[in-house]
Amino acid sequence: MSSIAHELAKKQKEISVSEFFEKNKQILGFDSLTRALITSVKEPVDNSLDACEDAGVLPELLVRVEKIDEKEYRVTVEDNGPGIVKKQVPNVFARLLYGSRFHTRAQRRGQQGIGVSAVVMYGQLTTGKAARVRSKISDEEVAYECDLILDTKKNRPDVIKEDFVIWDRPHGTSFQINVKGKYIGGKQSIFEYLKGVAIVNPHAKITFIPPEGNAVVFERASDIVPPPTKEIKPHPEGVELGELLSMAKYTESNKMTSFLNTEFSRISYRVARDICELAGVPPEQRPDKMRLEQAGAILEAIKKVKIMSPDTDCLSPIGETLIRKGLKNVLGQLKADFYAPPITREPKVYAGNPFVVEVGIVYGGGLNREEQVQILRFANRVPLMYQQGACAITQAVEAVDWRRYGLEQRGGQGIPFGPAIVLVHVASTKIPFTSESKEAIANIPEIKEEIELALKACARRLKTHLNKAEKKSKTRVKFEIVQDIIPMIAQKAAKIVGKPVPKLAGTITKIMNVVWIDDEVKFEKNRHHISVKIYNYTPKSQNFHLHMLLPYDKVDQKTLKMQPIEVREANKVTWDVKRLSSTDILELNFDLHGVPQEQYDQNELYVSGIDSASVIGAEVLPGDWDLEHLRITEEGPAEEPEEGEEGEIDYDEGVEVVKDEE
Amino acid sequence: MSSIAHELAKKQKEISVSEFFEKNKQILGFDSLTRALITSVKEPVDNSLDACEDAGVLPELLVRVEKIDEKEYRVTVEDNGPGIVKKQVPNVFARLLYGSRFHTRAQRRGQQGIGVSAVVMYGQLTTGKAARVRSKISDEEVAYECDLILDTKKNRPDVIKEDFVIWDRPHGTSFQINVKGKYIGGKQSIFEYLKGVAIVNPHAKITFIPPEGNAVVFERASDIVPPPTKEIKPHPEGVELGELLSMAKYTESNKMTSFLNTEFSRISYRVARDICELAGVPPEQRPDKMRLEQAGAILEAIKKVKIMSPDTDCLSPIGETLIRKGLKNVLGQLKADFYAPPITREPKVYAGNPFVVEVGIVYGGGLNREEQVQILRFANRVPLMYQQGACAITQAVEAVDWRRYGLEQRGGQGIPFGPAIVLVHVASTKIPFTSESKEAIANIPEIKEEIELALKACARRLKTHLNKAEKKSKTRVKFEIVQDIIPMIAQKAAKIVGKPVPKLAGTITKIMNVVWIDDEVKFEKNRHHISVKIYNYTPKSQNFHLHMLLPYDKVDQKTLKMQPIEVREANKVTWDVKRLSSTDILELNFDLHGVPQEQYDQNELYVSGIDSASVIGAEVLPGDWDLEHLRITEEGPAEEPEEGEEGEIDYDEGVEVVKDEE
DSSP states (O other): OHHHHHHHHHHOEEOOHHHHHHHTGGGGTOSSHHHHHHHHHHHHHHHHHHHHHHTTOOOEEEEEEEEOSSSEEEEEEEEOSOOOOGGGHHHHHSOSSEESSTTOOSOOSOOSSOHHHHHHHHHHHHHOOOEEEEEEOTTOSSEEEEEEEEETTTTEEEEEEEEEEOOSSSSEEEEEEEEEOOOOOSSSSHHHHHHHHHHHOTTOEEEEEOTTOOOEEEOOSOOOOOOOOOOOOOOSTTOOHHHHHHHHHHOSOSSHHHHHHHHSTTOOHHHHHHHHHHHTOOTTSOGGGOOHHHHHHHHHHHHHSOOOOOOSTTOOOOOHHHHHHHHHHHHGGGOOSEEEEEEEOOOEEETTEEEEEEEEEEESTTSOTTSBOEEEEEETTEEEOSOGGGOHHHHHHHHSOGGGGTOBOGGGOSSOBSSEEEEEEEEESSOOBSSTTOOSBOOOHHHHHHHHHHHHHHHHHHHHHHHHHHHHHHHHHHHHHHHHHHHHHHHHHHHHHTOOOOOOHHHHHHHHOEEEEEEEEEEETTEEEEEEEEEEESSSOEEEEEEEEOOGGGEEGGGOOSOOSEEETTTEEEEEEEEEOTTEEEEEEEEEESOOGGGOOSOEEEEESSOGGGEESSEEOOGGGOOGGGOOOOOOSOOOOOTTOOOOOOOOTTOEEEEOOO | OHHHHHHHHHHOEEOOHHHHHHHTGGGGTOSSHHHHHHHHHHHHHHHHHHHHHHTTOOOEEEEEEEEOSSSEEEEEEEEOSOOOOGGGHHHHHSOSSEESSTTOOSOOSOOSSOHHHHHHHHHHHHHOOOEEEEEEOTTOSSEEEEEEEEETTTTEEEEEEEEEEOOSSSSEEEEEEEEEOOOOOSSSSHHHHHHHHHHHOTTOEEEEEOTTOOOEEEOOSOOOOOOOOOOOOOOSTTOOHHHHHHHHHHOSOSSHHHHHHHHSTTOOHHHHHHHHHHHTOOTTSOGGGOOHHHHHHHHHHHHHSOOOOOOSTTOOOOOHHHHHHHHHHHHGGGOOSEEEEEEEOOOEEETTEEEEEEEEEEESTTSOTTSBOEEEEEETTEEEOSOGGGOHHHHHHHHSOGGGGTOBOGGGOSSOBSSEEEEEEEEESSOOBSSTTOOSBOOOHHHHHHHHHHHHHHHHHHHHHHHHHHHHHHHHHHHHHHHHHHHHHHHHHHHHHTOOOOOOHHHHHHHHOEEEEEEEEEEETTEEEEEEEEEEESSSOEEEEEEEEOOGGGEEGGGOOSOOSEEETTTEEEEEEEEEOTTOEEEEEEEEESOOGGGOOSOEEEEESSOGGGEESSEEOOGGGOOGGGOOOOOOSOOOOOTTOOOOOOOOTTOEEEOOOO
């Protein structure tokens, strides 16, 4: 027995981190040939985008994938970033756990110092070939170029060839690697990955040359580099006891108060004193003398003292407008019915790291009703392609009871079925990935909860839309039935009893008893054509206000025949609908010009001065419109008009009133 | 721009592996408080079981979880393994990427040299407290005990206290740690994890003392330590080009042939020479002089040369009997209808690593029909509790079209719904986990495919059972209806026309026209009572063979009245059913003794010499039974007996023929 213990002891040895990952390459995203090729593109692309943003440069990337033979591909990624100084090139590209972003709390794509070196390691493991890196910084005449391999026994770079070369770029980096892989199209492909990158990085221009040769260019949709995100110190909420002790041990501060103030964000000197007092720790005590129970007391005190939420300028969410734009960009060809207004939530904190969640939903149109809802996942502006099932985003989607929001879902859990796409973006100074391959966000309770809340908020907007659409379609069906059946009954009845066919308009309106607003937006030749039809299917004349959210300065006045009675804050527009007789239709048509298509795709319509229950197609005016001074004159219940009688209406200049043809 | 490059260069630095994991503790399985506590139990338990098996000791584990305060728990895991020599204790427990199993190709629970040191790191991070380890090897008088922390900046152990203590164990190891966590019951709990461990390690005795105090003992169900699994060299199938080059560089062999023979399994000298010849590489060449294109040619040659499958004694599958036993053990209280005979597939290879897949399915009974099928995942005899969605096992389950096998599944993909539990075990010399937390198997195509094949094979058995059950129940219903209705019709009709009630047995058999075999297994007082009833509901006398798979040496001959005409291979038993008259019933009853209950719970019945379409309750005899010499005498179609007439039957000694009561 003891000999076994000694035997086992002999086998105990150190494992170099690169040996570890060489044998566990699946952890780094190299589990299958298709995924390996995508990872080999993804890692250098992430690095290039980070480098450009660090330098405030609008990214311009070239991604080329060449087929060498049945299973070998050459991947090249070239950027216009600031370049990398010669001395750092080998370490950056061929050494695991080496990088500039690990010790920084800031929203970056790369965090680990593993990615691109892992690609180099995978390339040499599978093809035996070295990586080639070329880099030029702007004050040098020539570029530095070298061939690199990673010595996995030591986890150190091995430069096997180096030189200075002429490069016509002012600055930038090019990375080239041969890898064993498989190139495919479809859902989980390099093309889809780059499309995803383009959605959430509208400021980047990406040219992709696939093995088959025809270059695809994802054009820049915005000329603004996202504002630089600041580095922050850890927020005291969520700091661990051992972490606090370790920070206190290594701090340069001599007093507890200055330690707390210097090493954490949102702790002022005053707050630091409050914390010490509550914890019963002398403010003057040396932090490196802090005892275990004192550290515990300080953590308790931090929970009780009011500390501001973390700075948000360390985060760079995509924003509601760009999410909408992104979704339309990719999904334009689907002709979806509805793009739910996206949600960008307030930043929250987990373990001292601020994070923010954004959600957008697309519904209907060309999407398949019989399939599971598609989930588009993004973390720090990087599309997540694999390990969907392991991701907190997916788990949050599965935890929501989508039946409440109009989607089908057995038992109220799991990925729902229906014609919808859900986009979720999580941005943080530290994304807690489930593994080094960075394809799934770990199930951190704070993050999952935020995603759920964002999903529910966005789903409520979807539900409102679906309710409205359902109401509208029911009314339409009812109307069509009434229009068809009643005259037939009348004719037959008249024939049987030998009397003339009675006039029916009044009867029909009695049955319908609703004001129906039917609106449409069409985009043609750079103009939005907007049409709003108001049908008075009530038995009496109606008076109310119609309100619309519009970029009013973009309305082509030549096309607007019915003038509004008020325009507030440049976009809150109100029309006065007056004495619209029973069975009459009022049409309001005009054009917008100079508005990008994706910025206006739905009319937002509201009514006031009328019982909203009898209006279909517009919502009741929300309280924040603030139209109190514009009160509708109460005229008392309008008298019921005789059958066939036509009510009167004020003809505003050019308003077209179409009579209902009986 | 250049200043930015220099600025960024300054930030580049090395990251120690422990710093990396301290900041990414979610990767190691510490993403939530409940999971963190389970991981803190799981890692030392895995180590203890491995150590016991290395030493050939029947494991006896004590697992204690104590509540310290609201969020702090103390975990203790104690084993009767061989112990760890003093010098190695600090490195084994407080240094990441250090261990005995990483460089070994053998089926072990631990592979990475991370697990338990990660628990120590998590404990100190969250509670500030050190781990306490005690270990004794059998030739020492006293145990060594020390308090350990992990210096995360350097990734080295820090022994803060050590001593020798008296311990009444002859040998073993105890590990104690304080961690921040949350203790829960239910599906993903320590109790469930230990139950899972007990299922797949029936040779281990585990005592669990939960915070609430009442010890639970999982008793040993087998006294046999699984046979030690051998370490192997990589199998040449699936070796990577770069790996081959690297192996050739570091080998001690001087010639290509001896290199191939020594460093790989299943390459004899002869095969090595064939490979060299096919590849056009001189057999005498020094391996370290191998060029890239030569390495490529050798890999191509390896594909063409016939190489034996890997040795299987490096693997320790659970086995079909123990899987069944395990499932019954845990799921006994569910009173499931059916335990599909488990499948243990032949070993296969991915990337040079042999692996084997095992599947078992439980169906019906107390399981919920409205819920998703439950998946029990195991890897190298360790239950996988988290990240189900990321696991190749789950993905394989989702990829199978379960509708073909009688389960409900929308669109033929996703986790199916129905009253079933699916157990999958993957054993390999190297499990490719998706992350260091070892909770999900990566989607390696070879592995996923094998799991799918195993699932389908087991599902076919389920389907056969469901078909049989359905047929049987339909026949029963039909029979009951016929039995009830026909006599009533006859009576009424007879009364109306004023004639006597006709004899009906012949009519009923004409309607049924089937031989119905109804069988049962009952276990009572350590005996299996087996009963097979054969109803001839056809209008003619029948002759056929009835076959059964049985441990014939366990049949109590005193209870067996009808002797079989043949027993092949000790378990293929055949009876001759001769001249069984229309409407007669033949009963075949006997007992088995000395067979454990779980080893026999269903009769496998086959027939030959009769049109299988007219038999319900037994399948047609499979081709591999090989009964050609026992051909049934063709007697031509039996004449239809008169109504009420009784056919003849050969009375074998003691055969009981019960007349159908008309």
